Amino acid sequence: MTSLDKADLLLAMSAHVRGTGLAGASLRPLAKAAGTSDRMLIYHFGSKAALMAELLDHLVTEILSAMAAALPPAPAPTEAACAAETVALLQTPTFRPYLRVWLDILSAAARGDADHGTAARRLLAGQVDWIATRLPEATPRPKQRAAEMLTLVQGALVMEVGGMSAAAQNAITRSYAKG
Numbered sequence: 001m002t003s004l005d006k007a008d009l010l011l012a013m014s015a016h017v018r019g020t021g022l023a024g025a026s027l028r029p030l031a032k033a034a035g036t037s038d039r040m041l042i043y044h045f046g047s048k049a050a051l052m053a054e055l056l057d058h059l060v061t062e063i064l065s066a067m068a069a070a071l072p073p074a075p076a077p078t079e080a081a082c083a084a085e086t087v088a089l090l091q092t093p094t095f096r097p098y099l100r101v102w103l104d105i106l107s108a109a110a111r112g113d114a115d116h117g118t119a120a121r122r123l124l125a126g127q128v129d130w131i132a133t134r135l136p137e138a139t140p141r142p143k144q145r146a147a148e149m150l151t152l153v154q155g156a157l158v159m160e161v162g163g164m165s166a167a168a169q170n171a172i173t174r175s176y177a178k179g
Contacts, residue, residue, distance in 0.1 A: 083152065103161070
């Protein structure tokens with residue numbers, strides 16, 4: 001890497017983490033992925049904790065930006081269509097690496113890691129906001145409906161990862177059977 005710009009470092013580390021996950025992210029592999037040394041990462045970010053906090057923030061921004069760019073800005077015709085579009089989008093090859101990162105974020109947040117907890121809350125809030133814009137215009141309490149839908153969508157993704165894709169699809173279909 002010719003430039004040691006922080007933004008470039010974050011892009012390179014983000015690409016690495018999308019491929020390998022966050023669980024084993026340590027300075028040396030992150031530095032290697034960024035084309036620099038672990039000492040230079042500490043120089044640019046101040047500490048490993050600060051680096052991880054910025055990397056998590058960068059990943060959340062990436063995920064939310066990718067979601068916003070993936071579908072047309074017009075609302076879905078029905079809640080069922082919105083749920084189906086959301087699940088289908090998050091199951092695409094583009095979002096698979098992000099799902100791995102998301103599960104790593106949740107796992108660390110569940111262990112009490114504050115930075116991962118912050119990232120989880122920010123990502124969930126951003127996804128709720130995104131779904132709310134995708135709901136039909138006449139949807140009452142769109143933020144509440146979006147949060148409820150996201151609960152179902154996230155559960156379906158976890159079930160799919162656990163090998164229970166049919167149950168996940170059935171849950172989505174049943175929940176929005178009336179359209």
